[in-house]
Amino acid sequence: MTEPSALSDSQLMARAHLWRRKSMMGSRDAGSIARAHEIEMRRRLGGATTKGAPLAQGRAQRRKWWRLW
Structure with a gap:
């Protein structure tokens, strides 16, 4: 190999x-x-994959729908 x-x-x-x-x-x-291959990929690319990316950044900013005040 x-x-x-x-x-x-x-x-x-x-x-x-x-x-x-x-x-x-x-x-x-x-x-x-x-x-072993995935470790080498992370070493080369610096963890620049979508695996650890947040799903939606804008959703945390919105108010909850049940909060009226």
């Missing part, structure tokens, strides 16, 4: 997706391999 650090960004994302899918299908070793 090629080390995640030796792959290009697009290859790394494709492999991380592939291994995560294999892990979800029940392969025992695929989870740890997927984690």
Whole structure:
């Protein structure tokens, strides 16, 4: 297996997706391999994924509908 650090960004994302899918299908070793690829993705991209992004920023500003005052 090629080390995640030796792959290009697009290859790394494709492999991380592939291994995560294999892990979800029940392969025992695929989870740890997927984690290694995902760790390398976070290291390179700096956590710039939508996984940790807030769902709606504007909703926190609105008043609750049941509060009349």
